[in-house]
Amino acid sequence: MERYKLIKEVGDGTFGSVWRAINKQTGEVVAIKKMKKRYYSWEECVSLREVKSLRRMNHLNIVKLKEVIRESDILYFVFEYMEYNLYQLIKDKEKLFPEADIRNWCFQVFQGLAYMHQRGYFHRDLKPENLLVTKDVIKIADFGLAREIDSQPPYTEYVSTRWYRAPEVLLQSYLYSSKVDMWAMGAIMAELFTLRPLFPGVSEADEIYKICSVIGSPTKDSWADGLHLARDINYQFPQFAGVHLSTLIPSASESAISLMTSLCSWDPSKRPTAAEALQHPFFQSCYYVPPSLRSRSTVARTPPFAGARGASEQQCARKLSGTLSNSKISSNFPSPKLHASMGTGVQRKLDMVNQVSADAYSFICFI
Numbered sequence: 296m297e298r299y300k301l302i303k304e305v306g307d308g309t310f311g312s313v314w315r316a317i318n319k320q321t322g323e324v325v326a327i328k329k330m331k332k333r334y335y336s337w338e339e340c341v342s343l344r345e346v347k348s349l350r351r352m353n354h355l356n357i358v359k360l361k362e363v364i365r366e367s368d369i370l371y372f373v374f375e376y377m378e379y380n381l382y383q384l385i386k387d388k389e390k391l392f393p394e395a396d397i398r399n400w401c402f403q404v405f406q407g408l409a410y411m412h413q414r415g416y417f418h419r420d421l422k423p424e425n426l427l428v429t430k431d432v433i434k435i436a437d438f439g440l441a442r443e444i445d446s447q448p449p450y451t452e453y454v455s456t457r458w459y460r461a462p463e464v465l466l467q468s469y470l471y472s473s474k475v476d477m478w479a480m481g482a483i484m485a486e487l488f489t490l491r492p493l494f495p496g497v498s499e500a501d502e503i504y505k506i507c508s509v510i511g512s513p514t515k516d517s518w519a520d521g522l523h524l525a526r527d528i529n530y531q532f533p534q535f536a537g538v539h540l541s542t543l544i545p546s547a548s549e550s551a552i553s554l555m556t557s558l559c560s561w562d563p564s565k566r567p568t569a570a571e572a573l574q575h576p577f578f579q580s581c582y583y584v585p586p587s588l589r590s591r592s593t594v595a596r597t598p599p600f601a602g603a604r605g606a607s608e609q610q611c612a613r614k615l616s617g618t619l620s621n622s623k624i625s626s627n628f629p630s631p632k633l634h635a636s637m638g639t640g641v642q643r644k645l646d647m648v649n650q651v652s653a654d655a656y657s658f659i660c661f662i
């Protein structure tokens with residue numbers, strides 16, 4: 296660690312604190328995550344999910360793990376440094392983001408997700424704080440909860456931040472998949488448009504209540520498996536017709552609404568895969584720039600992810616923590632139209648600084 300000079304704490308998460316630091320030899324600015332738990336052997340460290348999953352990932356839209364250091368039983372992850380997280384950008388914004396910015400960010404995140412899902416991982420804790428931005432480039436960070444798609448159940452740990460948590464997770468499904476990341480992206484995309492969380496539940500039960508009030512309660516047609524899941528845990532969905540997302544997100548174009556609506560489908564199998572999302576008309580104007588052309592201004596047309604493996608991603612069983620009971624539903628829930636404007640960022644804690652160079656732009660959207 297003497298090779299690095301710690302400059303400033305830029306984040307404090309569940310598992311570690313994150314520092315902006317400088318490599319004394321090269322002058323490179325990096326982010327160092329110092330884990331809170333002590334690690335008494337290397338074996339313990341290399342079996343960590345964050346190490347196992349990030350080590351295997353090399354994509355422009357996934358934050359790069361440069362080094363893992365264990366010193367005096369403390370574990371440090373050295374990452375490439377990113378200027379902001381998306382939550383900070385949302386929180387400080389007074390005017391709405393232009394749709395072109397939202398399109399550009401989402402296009403990149405779906406590229407990262409398609410890569411990750413194709414390689415057999417899903418993130419499980421996507422939220423604005425875990426999407427890091429430097430200039431026009433956005434990267435997925437925090438693989439503390441990433442799971443191998445083929446790994447074996449049951450699992451009992453906490454899964455994902457409530458506001459972005461998929462309904463199958465809320466309903467304690469033993470079976471869930473990379474589609475939980477697609478649900479989270481629907482909620483994040485809506486938040487980018489309104490600057491307010493779409494489903495700001497104050498408890499797990501309230502979370503599902505808010506989802507029902509926005510997208511309408513599930514039916515046999517929209518999510519038969521969900522009705523079974525609810526029956527298994529003796530849960531009764533509150534009855535709501537739902538609203539068209541365009542009433543909650545009036546600034547979004549028709550194609551943006553169509554993508555968010557399909558991402559926020561009750562039934563995971565009805566949500567698009569990341570590879571499919573990239574082909575959605577919302578991204579019609581987006582182009583992929585292959586690495587060989589990045590230094591020049593030429594661009595090539597998108598689809599490097601056609602044929603992403605979808606079916607195998609679905610086959611993953613999980614056990615989830617948390618309980619859901621009707622008694623926990625908040626009684627003073629406002630009308631659906633108010634949902635999008637009622638969230639606050641109280642659970643979020645971050646203070647980032649401006650610094651560092653950006654990567655080459657790889658994915659470009661034309662308005």
Ligand SMILES: Nc1ncnc2c1ncn2[C@@H]1O[C@H](COP(=O)(O)OP(=O)(O)OP(=O)(O)O)[C@@H](O)[C@H]1O
Pocket residue numbers: 305306307308309310311312313326328358374375376377378379380424425427436437438439645647
């Ligand atoms: N590579 C990076 N560059 C700059 N800032 C970063 C970087 N990685 C993380 N951060 C900042 O630190 C915060 C916490 O990081 P991270 O999410 O990895 O920690 P965690 O303990 O796993 O958090 P969580 O409570 O979300 O699980 C992020 O929201 C981000 O603002």
